[in-house]
Amino acid sequence: MRVLLFDLHDAGYHLEFGSRIVDALHDPAGGLTVDLLTTAVTERHEQLFPADRLIEASAFDPGTDDRGTDAYRRAAVDAAFRVAGERDYDVVHFVEVDDVLEYLYQHAESGRPSPAVVGTLDGGRFFRNTRRHRVVSAAMRTGPGAALLQRIHRATLGDPERAQSLKDGLYAAAARAADASAYRERFDRALFEDALASVLSPPMLANCVDAGAFDRLIVKSVEAAEYVRGIDPRFATERLAYLPDTLELWTDLPDQSTARERLGIETDGTVLLQFGEFRHEKGVDVLLEALSGYDGPPFTLVLAGKPVDVTAEDVQAAKRRTSVPIHDVLAFVPDEDVPLYYAAADGVVVPYRPAFGLRRTSGPFLKACGAGKPVLAPAFGFFDRQVRDRNLGLTFVPEDPDDLRRKLARFAADPAATYDPDSMRTFASERTFERVAEDLREVYETTATSALDE
Incomplete structure (x- = not known):
């Protein structure tokens, strides 16, 4: 079995996680190879990964170096699927799906072939406990709110100009409301973009379920698993996996x-x-x-x-x-x-x-x-x-x-x-890289087998 890891944010802890998982799982003699795909190899990549486990996306030209833009994220997801197809991987694992749900949905809707897809939900946009998130979470459970927001998403997917026009209109309305409230000094475009992304992420996750965008979704806490099932009950047990967040068991710290x-x-x-x-x-x-x-x-x-x-x-x-x-x-x-x-x-x-x-x-x-x-x-x-x-x-x-x-x-x-x-x-x-890697290997094997059966 061949597995390709991809993380849009492959720096810091994200890069450390990728390197430790590759170290723990890569086992050609046991029938498992694991590689990391990156959009740009850095010195830190070369320090952490063996050269033969590191793949740089070819023909990657999003037109910008800003990973926060739609253009960069869409191009990165396309590159991951292209490399996975060209090199015949059985599973592609998006190590953090939070920022790429929209593009995973678009890929699934396109009907293009792909290997089995595993995604890990980090939860930054989903699991906050502000009043806004509690209201949105409740709306996702009651039906009409979820259906409306899903339709808004579908109406703009694949049409960047229409999506930007909708964002601009919503921002103008929100700015007018903020001017007449106590929030006027704290309100800016960045805050608005974050709020909008947070509001639209749960229905986007539901859209991904509709489209079959991933074969297995991994969450990092029991509480997160309950939340995801609350967004959409169709997250059956066999498609949702709980793997605890990893840590390093430091046994050689200085005194x-x-x-x-x-x-x-x-x-x-x-x-x-x-x-x-x-x-x-x-x-x-x-x-x-x-x-x-x-x-x-x-x-x-x-x-x-x-x-x-x-x-x-x-x-x-x-x-x-x-x-x-x-x-x-x-x-x-x-x-x-x-x-x-x-x-x-x-x-x-x-x-x-x-x-x-x-x-x-x-x-x-x-x-x-x-x-x-x-x-x-x-x-x-x-x-x-x-x-x-x-x-x-x-x-x-x-x-x-x-x-x-x-x-x-x-x-x-x-x-x-x-x-x-x-x-x-x-x-x-219970949370070391090596221990979690054992469970992750089982997720890969089960996912690849299920994809073949389908």
Whole structure:
């Protein structure tokens, strides 16, 4: 069996995932070959992949380097199917389908032959918990809303000018409404495009089901599987697979004092890490507010990540309001330095808002488990279930700085008492690349066999 992996966003974690899956699954002697297709080979690709497992799409000319455009995404999906056909692959796996559903639908409707298709739903556009997403999710379950939005999608598919005209008209109407509301200062085209994509993604997923755009859909949490079935009950069990998000089980981290010395963290006391971009839904501002007035046991907070909605000025202002030492690294952290931060920490906090999503997982959360460090996580969705069921740390009321402040004090008093290390090791071992690869191989084999039977 021959499998082709393709990920529109083949950089950072996405690229790491692809390389680890190729390493874990590629087994010519056992009858399985796995390759990665990319639209442009970079130095990082060459570092992570053997040359014979890496394929660069030929004759790829979308007319733009912007991966966010319709032209680029459509050309990338076409390239994946073209290469899969030319090289006789049995399965093509779109590692993140969220941004390419429309083009998968178009391909299925075209009637062109293709190998069996596996798609993984990451969930960024589907699983947020804003009021808008709750309303849309409800509409998808009641019928008329889903039917209307599906018709809108079908009316514009394959007609970029018509689609753009519709977007422009909707944007103009939304802008007029925003001008007359409290949102006028926050409203812009980027916000509108994100909102529109979020609203239209669930019916687009249903359209893909109608057209048979993929033979198997993979989700990363039990909560996500329930959500997808809620969008469309036709997601029968045999076409929907739950594979947990992967993590690296770090067994060779440097000792804590060495890691702190290399990072310039000047303390031998308790250290709590917050890692990742400072986006609104990540709740870094809630964490900083919780530090104000903190009078519990001492600890140092390490903030590592790129400022976005919370700025460097916000961090400096928070330092003036708290007695808690804050060691900040306000920039993107290179891949090779990431393990050092987890080695240096006694625990990891993920202060996310419910808007992050009830059904999504989190890279920093999983990295903490891979490093064997207790987590402080919000009491909703995936986080609440896993922390409580597996005793991985402490939970707090989301968006409640007072409750978070109390849990910070409890953590700082005795980090080791907040979790069960053995249970965390079991949780982490179930999510290693190697373990998930075993289940993924079964998905490929079942999908390829089913496609042949049809």
